[in-house]
Amino acid sequence: MARLTVITGPSGVGKGTLVGQLLERHPQIWLSVSATTRAPRQGEVEGQSYFFLSRERFEEQVAEGGFLEWAEFAGNLYGTPRQPVETQLAAGRPVLLEIELEGARQVRRSFPAGFQLFIKPPSLAELERRIRGRGTDSEEAIQRRLERARVELAAEAEFDAALVNGDLQQALAELEGLMELA
Numbered sequence: 001m002a003r004l005t006v007i008t009g010p011s012g013v014g015k016g017t018l019v020g021q022l023l024e025r026h027p028q029i030w031l032s033v034s035a036t037t038r039a040p041r042q043g044e045v046e047g048q049s050y051f052f053l054s055r056e057r058f059e060e061q062v063a064e065g066g067f068l069e070w071a072e073f074a075g076n077l078y079g080t081p082r083q084p085v086e087t088q089l090a091a092g093r094p095v096l097l098e099i100e101l102e103g104a105r106q107v108r109r110s111f112p113a114g115f116q117l118f119i120k121p122p123s124l125a126e127l128e129r130r131i132r133g134r135g136t137d138s139e140e141a142i143q144r145r146l147e148r149a150r151v152e153l154a155a156e157a158e159f160d161a162a163l164v165n166g167d168l169q170q171a172l173a174e175l176e177g178l179m180e181l182a
Protein backbone atom coordinates (compact mmCIF):
# COMPACT_ATOMS: atom_id res chain seq x y z
CA MET A 1 0.00 0.00 0.00
CA ALA A 2 1.01 3.64 -0.33
CA ARG A 3 3.05 4.98 2.57
CA LEU A 4 0.45 7.66 3.22
CA THR A 5 -3.26 7.16 2.58
CA VAL A 6 -5.93 9.83 3.02
CA ILE A 7 -9.59 8.85 3.47
CA THR A 8 -12.18 11.58 2.96
CA GLY A 9 -15.95 11.56 2.63
CA PRO A 10 -19.00 13.33 4.04
CA SER A 11 -19.67 13.14 7.75
CA GLY A 12 -21.85 10.12 8.49
CA VAL A 13 -20.83 8.14 5.40
CA GLY A 14 -19.17 5.53 7.63
CA LYS A 15 -15.48 6.46 7.46
CA GLY A 16 -14.91 5.77 11.14
CA THR A 17 -16.73 2.44 10.95
CA LEU A 18 -14.78 1.32 7.87
CA VAL A 19 -11.43 2.47 9.24
CA GLY A 20 -12.09 0.73 12.57
CA GLN A 21 -12.67 -2.58 10.80
CA LEU A 22 -9.70 -2.03 8.50
CA LEU A 23 -7.38 -1.52 11.49
CA GLU A 24 -8.65 -4.67 13.20
CA ARG A 25 -7.72 -6.64 10.12
CA HIS A 26 -4.46 -4.81 9.39
CA PRO A 27 -2.90 -3.74 12.68
CA GLN A 28 0.32 -2.70 10.93
CA ILE A 29 -1.49 0.43 9.71
CA TRP A 30 -1.02 3.50 11.91
CA LEU A 31 -4.04 5.80 12.16
CA SER A 32 -3.31 9.44 12.94
CA VAL A 33 -5.21 10.85 15.93
CA SER A 34 -6.38 14.36 15.08
CA ALA A 35 -6.79 17.39 17.30
CA THR A 36 -10.17 19.14 17.40
CA THR A 37 -11.96 21.97 19.16
CA ARG A 38 -15.24 20.01 18.91
CA ALA A 39 -16.70 18.78 22.20
CA PRO A 40 -16.26 15.04 22.83
CA ARG A 41 -19.21 12.84 21.89
CA GLN A 42 -20.44 10.23 24.31
CA GLY A 43 -17.90 7.41 24.43
CA GLU A 44 -15.07 9.33 22.78
CA VAL A 45 -11.73 8.99 24.56
CA GLU A 46 -9.09 11.74 24.80
CA GLY A 47 -5.99 10.74 22.85
CA GLN A 48 -7.77 7.87 21.07
CA SER A 49 -10.72 9.45 19.26
CA TYR A 50 -9.15 12.89 19.19
CA PHE A 51 -7.00 15.23 21.22
CA PHE A 52 -9.67 17.66 22.44
CA LEU A 53 -8.23 21.18 22.56
CA SER A 54 -9.54 24.64 23.36
CA ARG A 55 -9.64 26.99 20.39
CA GLU A 56 -6.83 28.99 21.98
CA ARG A 57 -4.56 25.96 22.36
CA PHE A 58 -5.38 24.81 18.83
CA GLU A 59 -4.46 28.21 17.41
CA GLU A 60 -1.17 28.15 19.33
CA GLN A 61 -0.35 24.82 17.70
CA VAL A 62 -1.21 26.27 14.29
CA ALA A 63 1.16 29.20 14.94
CA GLU A 64 3.92 26.79 16.00
CA GLY A 65 3.58 24.85 12.72
CA GLY A 66 2.45 21.83 14.71
CA PHE A 67 -0.11 20.63 12.15
CA LEU A 68 0.53 18.85 8.87
CA GLU A 69 -2.83 20.26 7.80
CA TRP A 70 -5.81 21.81 9.50
CA ALA A 71 -9.25 23.10 8.56
CA GLU A 72 -12.52 24.42 9.93
CA PHE A 73 -15.43 22.00 9.58
CA ALA A 74 -19.00 22.75 10.66
CA GLY A 75 -17.83 25.41 13.10
CA ASN A 76 -14.93 23.52 14.70
CA LEU A 77 -11.21 23.27 13.97
CA TYR A 78 -9.58 19.95 13.11
CA GLY A 79 -5.90 19.22 12.49
CA THR A 80 -3.36 16.44 12.02
CA PRO A 81 -0.45 16.68 14.46
CA ARG A 82 2.67 16.79 12.30
CA GLN A 83 5.30 15.11 14.46
CA PRO A 84 3.73 11.65 14.97
CA VAL A 85 2.99 11.31 11.24
CA GLU A 86 6.59 12.13 10.37
CA THR A 87 7.87 9.70 13.01
CA GLN A 88 5.70 6.83 11.71
CA LEU A 89 6.59 7.49 8.07
CA ALA A 90 10.30 7.62 8.97
CA ALA A 91 9.88 4.23 10.69
CA GLY A 92 8.42 2.85 7.46
CA ARG A 93 4.92 2.29 8.81
CA PRO A 94 1.89 2.79 6.54
CA VAL A 95 0.03 5.89 7.74
CA LEU A 96 -3.70 6.56 7.41
CA LEU A 97 -5.37 9.98 7.76
CA GLU A 98 -9.16 10.29 8.00
CA ILE A 99 -9.79 13.97 7.28
CA GLU A 100 -12.18 16.32 5.49
CA LEU A 101 -11.80 17.85 2.03
CA GLU A 102 -9.77 21.00 2.76
CA GLY A 103 -7.25 18.97 4.75
CA ALA A 104 -7.02 16.36 1.98
CA ARG A 105 -6.21 19.17 -0.47
CA GLN A 106 -3.41 20.44 1.78
CA VAL A 107 -1.94 16.94 2.16
CA ARG A 108 -2.13 16.47 -1.62
CA ARG A 109 0.22 19.44 -1.98
CA SER A 110 2.70 18.26 0.68
CA PHE A 111 2.51 14.51 -0.16
CA PRO A 112 1.71 14.26 -3.88
CA ALA A 113 2.68 10.57 -3.85
CA GLY A 114 0.08 9.74 -1.20
CA PHE A 115 -3.05 7.79 -2.09
CA GLN A 116 -6.31 9.74 -1.69
CA LEU A 117 -9.56 7.85 -1.42
CA PHE A 118 -13.09 9.25 -1.34
CA ILE A 119 -15.97 7.40 0.39
CA LYS A 120 -19.49 8.03 -0.95
CA PRO A 121 -22.92 7.25 0.49
CA PRO A 122 -25.43 5.29 -1.61
CA SER A 123 -27.58 8.48 -1.63
CA LEU A 124 -28.00 11.78 0.24
CA ALA A 125 -31.12 10.39 1.91
CA GLU A 126 -29.15 7.41 3.25
CA LEU A 127 -26.40 9.79 4.43
CA GLU A 128 -28.96 11.80 6.40
CA ARG A 129 -30.39 8.57 7.89
CA ARG A 130 -26.92 7.53 9.03
CA ILE A 131 -26.07 10.91 10.60
CA ARG A 132 -29.41 10.91 12.44
CA GLY A 133 -29.11 7.21 13.29
CA ARG A 134 -25.72 7.82 14.92
CA GLY A 135 -27.62 9.98 17.39
CA THR A 136 -24.66 12.12 18.41
CA ASP A 137 -25.26 15.47 16.71
CA SER A 138 -27.59 18.38 17.41
CA GLU A 139 -30.06 19.42 14.71
CA GLU A 140 -27.85 22.40 13.87
CA ALA A 141 -24.76 20.19 13.57
CA ILE A 142 -26.69 17.78 11.34
CA GLN A 143 -27.73 20.62 9.01
CA ARG A 144 -24.18 21.97 8.79
CA ARG A 145 -22.84 18.49 8.03
CA LEU A 146 -25.43 17.91 5.30
CA GLU A 147 -24.62 21.28 3.70
CA ARG A 148 -20.94 20.44 3.76
CA ALA A 149 -21.68 16.97 2.34
CA ARG A 150 -22.90 18.52 -0.93
CA VAL A 151 -19.60 20.41 -1.31
CA GLU A 152 -17.52 17.33 -0.53
CA LEU A 153 -19.49 15.07 -2.89
CA ALA A 154 -18.83 17.52 -5.74
CA ALA A 155 -15.08 17.06 -5.22
CA GLU A 156 -14.97 13.30 -5.78
CA ALA A 157 -13.08 13.63 -9.09
CA GLU A 158 -10.07 15.17 -7.29
CA PHE A 159 -9.39 11.85 -5.60
CA ASP A 160 -7.34 8.91 -6.84
CA ALA A 161 -10.27 6.54 -6.25
CA ALA A 162 -13.80 6.48 -4.84
CA LEU A 163 -15.97 3.78 -3.35
CA VAL A 164 -19.59 3.59 -2.22
CA ASN A 165 -20.19 2.49 1.37
CA GLY A 166 -23.44 0.61 0.76
CA ASP A 167 -22.98 -2.87 2.14
CA LEU A 168 -20.29 -2.50 4.81
CA GLN A 169 -18.49 -5.80 4.21
CA GLN A 170 -18.41 -5.21 0.47
CA ALA A 171 -17.06 -1.68 0.99
CA LEU A 172 -14.40 -3.03 3.33
CA ALA A 173 -13.29 -5.57 0.73
CA GLU A 174 -13.13 -2.83 -1.92
CA LEU A 175 -11.17 -0.63 0.44
CA GLU A 176 -8.64 -3.42 1.02
CA GLY A 177 -8.34 -3.91 -2.71
CA LEU A 178 -7.80 -0.22 -3.44
CA MET A 179 -5.21 0.00 -0.66
CA GLU A 180 -3.54 -3.12 -2.05
CA LEU A 181 -4.05 -4.97 1.24
CA ALA A 182 -6.23 -7.83 0.01
Ligand code: ADP
Pocket: 009, 010, 011, 012, 013, 014, 015, 016, 017, 018, 130, 131, 133, 134, 165, 166, 167, 168, 169, 171
Ligand atom coordinates in the same frame (compact mmCIF):
# COMPACT_ATOMS: atom_id res chain seq x y z
P1 ADP B 1 -18.21 9.02 9.68
O1 ADP B 1 -17.00 8.54 10.45
O2 ADP B 1 -18.00 9.02 8.21
O3 ADP B 1 -18.78 10.31 10.17
P2 ADP B 1 -19.56 6.80 11.07
O4 ADP B 1 -18.56 5.69 10.92
O5 ADP B 1 -19.70 7.46 12.39
O6 ADP B 1 -19.36 7.91 9.91
O7 ADP B 1 -20.97 6.18 10.62
C1 ADP B 1 -22.19 6.94 10.70
C2 ADP B 1 -23.34 5.98 11.03
O8 ADP B 1 -23.58 5.12 9.91
C3 ADP B 1 -23.04 5.07 12.21
O9 ADP B 1 -24.20 4.94 13.00
C4 ADP B 1 -22.63 3.75 11.55
O10 ADP B 1 -22.94 2.64 12.38
C5 ADP B 1 -23.49 3.75 10.29
N1 ADP B 1 -22.87 3.02 9.15
C6 ADP B 1 -21.58 3.00 8.78
N2 ADP B 1 -21.40 2.24 7.67
C7 ADP B 1 -22.62 1.77 7.33
C8 ADP B 1 -23.11 0.91 6.26
N3 ADP B 1 -22.30 0.41 5.33
N4 ADP B 1 -24.43 0.65 6.21
C9 ADP B 1 -25.28 1.18 7.15
N5 ADP B 1 -24.88 1.98 8.18
C10 ADP B 1 -23.58 2.28 8.27
Ligand code: 5GP
Pocket: 008, 009, 010, 011, 012, 015, 034, 035, 038, 069, 070, 071, 073, 078, 079, 080, 081, 098, 099, 100, 101, 102, 103, 104
Ligand atom coordinates in the same frame (compact mmCIF):
# COMPACT_ATOMS: atom_id res chain seq x y z
P1 5GP C 1 -16.40 14.53 13.30
O1 5GP C 1 -16.74 15.77 14.03
O2 5GP C 1 -17.63 13.87 12.69
O3 5GP C 1 -15.55 13.57 14.11
O4 5GP C 1 -15.49 14.94 12.05
C1 5GP C 1 -15.95 15.93 11.16
C2 5GP C 1 -15.07 15.93 9.93
O5 5GP C 1 -13.72 16.32 10.28
C3 5GP C 1 -14.93 14.56 9.25
O6 5GP C 1 -15.09 14.76 7.84
C4 5GP C 1 -13.52 14.13 9.58
O7 5GP C 1 -12.97 13.33 8.54
C5 5GP C 1 -12.82 15.46 9.63
N1 5GP C 1 -11.56 15.44 10.37
C6 5GP C 1 -11.21 14.69 11.45
N2 5GP C 1 -9.95 14.93 11.81
C7 5GP C 1 -9.46 15.84 10.93
C8 5GP C 1 -8.19 16.48 10.76
O8 5GP C 1 -7.23 16.26 11.48
N3 5GP C 1 -8.08 17.37 9.75
C9 5GP C 1 -9.10 17.64 8.90
N4 5GP C 1 -8.87 18.51 7.92
N5 5GP C 1 -10.30 17.05 9.02
C10 5GP C 1 -10.48 16.18 10.02
